[in-house]
Amino acid sequence: MKYFIVTVLSKGKKSEYGFYAEHKKEAQYLAKIKFTGMVLKAVESSPPLEDQFKKFKETFLSNIKKRKLKQDSLIAAIRQLAVMANAGISIHDSLHEITEATTDKTLQIVLGTMxxxxxxxxxxxxxASKFTYELGTLSIAMIELGEKTGNMADALHKLADMLEEIRRNIIKFKKAMAYPRNVMIAMAVAFTILISYVVPQFKAIFEQLHAELPLPTKILLFLEHLFNTYGLYVLGAIVVFIFVFRYMLDHNREFRYKWHQFLLKTYLIKNIIMFATLNRFTLVFSELVRAGIPIAEALETSTAMIDSLPLQEKLLTVRTTVERGGSLHAGLVETKLFENMIIQMVSAGESSGQLDAMMQKVMEYYKMRFDAIIDGLSEAVEPIMLFLIAGMVILLALGIFLPMWSMGNAVNGRK
Incomplete structure (x- = not known):
């Protein structure tokens, strides 16, 4: 949105008013509706500082308060919308009916605005593109597919099926992480209690020694001092960091790109992101190709729904290759994301004229790989969990017992 200053002549007097609009004609139209008189001109300008501050405040607060729709509510709404569209009811009336029926406040706002x-x-x-955060990029892509093919009901049914599959994977992910998460929480609580209440009891003894303390003991004493002296400040700093991090992630593309790059280099997380992205990309792309959408256009739509910026950037090169007259499999080779087996399958599909069927097989392959990662997640996390638990136990044991052993040796030496 741009800011325009519109000059209006009313009762022989010129007055200037500020409007946010997409272009000059829209600003003039808004002024004509709101004020009586003749619109003389509209000039693009910088918003007043108060407006800039107000807009920043609203954006920041909305970023903190905004939340995604509940998956159950969203899937149910899409199912209803698909049934109504199939029955010949207009999209406007369908959205209005669902808005009246739902009890989800966020869903009411989204569907009512739409x-x-x-x-x-x-x-x-x-x-729908106004609510990318609430609806998700997959929903936007499938709605676009419905508009392009002219079969909105079918596209919405497929979207609901995809969202249910994603929901099942999320439930599986949460179940796989439940045990490691509970163990780590219990260890963190135990470690905090020991640092806050047990270590101080030994601190007085250690101070009486007036001797050089071992490194594990120094680390424990430092953590004890940090927790008991600056605990609230540390907690406040963590909260502020989370808010700033979320704001930068939503409003700074360069920061978001680097964060996504970091995730793609992180153990275990990189495989989850990689195969989840390729699964969704091939899923949407196969549906678009099957519906008869040109390959270049299908690539644009399916790439736009990818959340990971580095992966999105690589997959965008496929569209460029296709638009220049290259083959799809040649573009996939350039990304270096796809295995040789997949490249051969796509090449065979292009040669035989059965690309849609072959892409369906590719999608099923990546779905299988992603499901395998989720199913084995608990086992993959266990080594990390054991390493952290062992580290905490060793730190506590050495930090407390090494000075005690030194005291015992000193007493035995004097005897």
Whole structure:
């Protein structure tokens, strides 16, 4: 949105008003509706400092408060919308009915706004794109597919199936992580109690020794001092860091890109992100190709729904290759993301004219790989969990007992 200063002539007097609009004509139109008189001109300008501060405040607060829709509510709404669209009910009336029926406040706001946008002449995909955070990129891509193919009901049914599959994977992920998470929480609580209440009891003894303490003991005493003296400040700093981190992640593309790069280099997380992304990419792309959408256009839509910026950047090169007259499998080779087996399958699909069927097989392969990672997640996390537990136990044991052994040796030496 740009800021325009519009000059209005009313009762022989010129007045200037500020408007946010996409372009000059829209600003003039808004002024004409709001004020009586003749609109003389509209000039693009910088917003006043108060408006800039207000906009920043609203953006920051909305970033903190905003939340995604509950998956159950979203899937149910999409199912209802698909059934109504199949019955011939208009999208506007369907959205209005679902908005009235749902008890989810966030869903009411999203669907209500979309209904108003459609009533104003906007497309469903354009209206839905305003709520990318709430609906998710997959929903936007499938709505666009419905508009391009002219079969919105079928696209919405497929979207609901995909969201249910994603929901099942999330549930499996949470179940796999439940035991390691509970163990680590218990260890963290025990470690905090020991640092806060047990270590101080030994601190007085260690101070009486007036001797050089071993490194593990120094680390324990430092943590004890940090927890008991600056605990609230540390907690406050963590909260502020989380808010700033989230704001930068949502509003700074360069920061988000580097964060995604870091995740793609992190043990275990990189495989989850990689195969989840390739699974969703091939899923949407195969549906688009099967619906008869041109390959270049299908690549654009399926790439736009990818959350990981580095992976999105690599997959965008495939579209460039295809637009220049290259083959799809040649573009996939350039990304270095796909295995040789996959490249051969795509090449065979292009040669035989059965690319849609072959992409379906590729999608099933990546789904299988992703499911295998989720199923083996608990076993993969166990070594990390054991390493952290062993580290905490060794630190506590050496930190407390090494000075005690030194005292015992000193007493025996004097005897």
């Amino acid at each position: 209904a108003e946008d459609i009533n104003a002449g906007h497309s469903l995909s354009k209206s």
